Amino acid sequence: MTEIYYDSTHFTDFVQTLSRHFKTKVTDGQITLPSNVGEGYLKAVHLPAGISILISDIRFREDTLLNRSMCQGEQFYILEFNEAIEAPTMYSTPKVDAYNILKQMVLLTHTGVAGKYFVPANARLLSYKIMFQRKHLLQFIDEQVVDNILSKYFLEVVQSGAVEPLDVEYRSLLKELINNNSIHPLSLNFIQNRTFLLIEKFLVKLFEAKKSSSEKLKLSDNEIVRLMKIESMLVNDFSVTPPNINYLSRISAMSPTKLKTDFKRLYGMPIYEYYQKNRMQRAKMLLMEGKYSIKEVGIKVGYSNLSHFAGSFKKEFGLLPSELLAKDGALAI
Amino acid sequence: MLKLEYNHTDYEELLKFYSKSLKTKLKDNLLSVDSSVGTGYMKLIRLPNGLQCLISDYSFKEDILFQRRKSEEDFYTLRFDEVINTHAPNPASKSAVFLASTKFDWLSLYTNGTNVKNVNIHFSKEWLENFLGVEQVGEVIKKYLSLKMSAFNYEPMDAEYKRILGELISAKESESFEKLIVQNRTMLLMERFFTRIYKKMNDQHFDMKVSNDDILRLQKVEQELLKDFSVPPTGISKLAKMAAMSPSKLKNAFKEIYGMPIYQYFQKHRMNKAKAMLLSSKYNVKEVGMEVGYSNLSNFAKAFKKSFDQLPSDIISGR
Numbered sequence: 001m002t003e004i005y006y007d008s009t010h011f012t013d014f015v016q017t018l019s020r021h022f023k024t025k026v027t028d029g030q031i032t033l034p035s036n037v038g039e040g041y042l043k044a045v046h047l048p049a050g051i052s053i054l055i056s057d058i059r060f061r062e063d064t065l066l067n068r069s070m071c072q073g074e075q076f077y078i079l080e081f082n083e084a085i086e087a088p089t090m091y092s093t094p095k096v097d098a099y100n101i102l103k104q105m106v107l108l109t110h111t112g113v114a115g116k117y118f119v120p121a122n123a124r125l126l127s128y129k130i131m132f133q134r135k136h137l138l139q140f141i142d143e144q145v146v147d148n149i150l151s152k153y154f155l156e157v158v159q160s161g162a163v164e165p166l167d168v169e170y171r172s173l174l175k176e177l178i179n180n181n182s183i184h185p186l187s188l189n190f191i192q193n194r195t196f197l198l199i200e201k202f203l204v205k206l207f208e209a210k211k212s213s214s215e216k217l218k219l220s221d222n223e224i225v226r227l228m229k230i231e232s233m234l235v236n237d238f239s240v241t242p243p244n245i246n247y248l249s250r251i252s253a254m255s256p257t258k259l260k261t262d263f264k265r266l267y268g269m270p271i272y273e274y275y276q277k278n279r280m281q282r283a284k285m286l287l288m289e290g291k292y293s294i295k296e297v298g299i300k301v302g303y304s305n306l307s308h309f310a311g312s313f314k315k316e317f318g319l320l321p322s323e324l325l326a327k328d329g330a331l332a333i
Numbered sequence: 334m335l336k337l338e339y340n341h342t343d344y345e346e347l348l349k350f351y352s353k354s355l356k357t358k359l360k361d362n363l364l365s366v367d368s369s370v371g372t373g374y375m376k377l378i379r380l381p382n383g384l385q386c387l388i389s390d391y392s393f394k395e396d397i398l399f400q401r402r403k404s405e406e407d408f409y410t411l412r413f414d415e416v417i418n419t420h421a422p423n424p425a426s427k428s429a430v431f432l433a434s435t436k437f438d439w440l441s442l443y444t445n446g447t448n449v450k451n452v453n454i455h456f457s458k459e460w461l462e463n464f465l466g467v468e469q470v471g472e473v474i475k476k477y478l479s480l481k482m483s484a485f486n487y488e489p490m491d492a493e494y495k496r497i498l499g500e501l502i503s504a505k506e507s508e509s510f511e512k513l514i515v516q517n518r519t520m521l522l523m524e525r526f527f528t529r530i531y532k533k534m535n536d537q538h539f540d541m542k543v544s545n546d547d548i549l550r551l552q553k554v555e556q557e558l559l560k561d562f563s564v565p566p567t568g569i570s571k572l573a574k575m576a577a578m579s580p581s582k583l584k585n586a587f588k589e590i591y592g593m594p595i596y597q598y599f600q601k602h603r604m605n606k607a608k609a610m611l612l613s614s615k616y617n618v619k620e621v622g623m624e625v626g627y628s629n630l631s632n633f634a635k636a637f638k639k640s641f642d643q644l645p646s647d648i649i650s651g652r
Binding site: 048049139140141142145184185186187188189190192193196197199200203204207288317319323324 | 382463469491513516524527
């Protein structure tokens with residue numbers, strides 16, 4: 001197992017540390033993993049608002065343990081989103097107390113305590129990490145609310161290491177960030193705006209969950225991980241027919257009834273509705289990219305009948321695919 | 334008719350001015366239209382990153398004219414307007430997205446009962462420079478804007494703009510995070526608008542090879558053209574001499590930079606001036622016609638109708 005030690009409060013430093021470790025060069029805050037270590041890249045960006053972020057798409061050849069030591073002084077929070085796209089089914093976790101990146105999809109930590117992150121060999125992992133401070137939240141949110149969030153909610157989340165799934169919105173933001181970050185003409189603003197949206201979404205969700213905390217999830221971490229696996233199977237490829245409930249229930253080792261109820265509890269809606277919503281979101285994203293015709297998009301999301309596609313699209317967004325990009329009457333000067 | 338004439342570049346001051354002129358209440362940057370004159374509100378949110386965001390939704394019982402006078406201070410407003418004319422035979426909604434500058438006169442007239450919903454994002458030239466300055470394509474966009482500013486940059490209000498605006502307007506329901514949500518949506522709108530301007534530039538093969546020198550000379554030509562409408566416009570050959578370009582180069586370069594041929598540009602501004610004068614109620618149709626260079630009134634009426642789809646006399650009777 002490879003072990004890497006670092007103590008950074010800035011992702012540019014972190015990328016530097018990795019470059020020394022792997023004996024590779026940093027260009028524009030970015031390194032490419034040498035082939036003896038694995039493949040993929042990590043890129044640090046310092047945003048105009050003073051927040052630093054790390055975008056990465058990597059696969060290590062060996063199990064890797066990243067050790068972040070505790071930092072004195074000002075506290076930094078790290079909000080990260082991880083998605084494993086090709087994960088090995090069997091791997092041995094280390095005997096140390098570490099975050100398992102394959103399970104920790106949405107993770108909040110801070111630099112006031114040391115942290116260990118375990119990345120199993122051969123897993124392809126997409127990550128987006130945001131490092132920010134109290135002062136960044138204070139710009140938008142009343143001091144009282146901020147302190148409440150940091151001292152109560154954040155502390156609870158950090159201590160419990162709770163497992164939170166990636167939902168539709170998170171995933172579409174992450175996709176945009178990882179696919180488009182360098183080709184967008186206003187790339188820094190593009191990254192910064194989505195970074196703030198991720199922070200916003202995390203805070204709003206946390207706040208709402210705490211307000212209605214009586215409705216606690218009675219799911220174990222293990223169950224959540226199994227449900228997340230089901231979810232990723234559902235939204236993986238829309239061009240083929242989705243797996244049916246019986247199959248899903250076997251995969252998740254839950255009875256169909258338990259699967260249905262627990263899925264709804266975790267993702268806020270029934271399985272098929274969730275599937276359909278994601279499917280339509282994907283269709284919308286593809287349409288807005290402007291590269292595909294309506295027909296092509298329909299096929300990509302599994303509709304061979306275009307009028308069915310149009311009907312479903314209208315049901316989700318209140319307008320037809322053809323209306324999405326249509327111009328409407330401009331005001332006369 | 335209610336008439337508001339102003340040249341404020343700070344929205345807080347502007348809102349105070351509105352409140353005074355409309356004799357209506359203003360509290361914590363929220364102006365509530367008094368029921369004696371209409372319904373609705375205007376709400377200003379100052380964002381931590383220096384943007385000012387004005388959200389409005391109102392209708393007045395009388396016709397209302399907003400007349401912005403140009404100011405020496407260089408500010409921009411990114412406007413998202415939706416105007417619903419409830420009196421029209423089939424209530425028509427018109428909407429548009431555009432960038433306006435405080436360096437130019439500007440007017441909006443809404444007939445009584447018209448429902449106006451808009452979101453205005455207001456910022457200084459310096460702010461815009463910082464915003465674009467961090468991007469590699471920033472210089473190109475800035476150059477484009479400085480040239481195209483007098484011809485307004487219009488964009489259709491599509492479903493994606495509407496979605497973001499909807500989230501912005503409903504941010505007030507989330508008490509603790511309103512500012513964060515509004516700033517995030519505002520920035521998404523800015524990002525989208527400027528990205529699309531950039532794409533449009535590329536689509537139109539906007540020729541950035543027009544030299545800075547050429548641009549300065551074209552600006553002189555433009556000023557000369559709009560200096561005085563009461564006399565016949567300066568001829569192409571004279572303009573070409575002024576610009577030290579051949580007539581055909583001048584025509585092409587002008588169209589490139591100002592988005593339309595020279596005469597069409599002249600005519601558009603001439604008619605805009607005529608409309609503004611008519612709306613001011615200080616002049617009759619004949620005086621306005623003379624002022625913009627028409628000795629023959631029926632020619633004037635025809636040209637006016639061609640631009641605005643109504644006769645000058647309709648404006649007079651309408652106010």
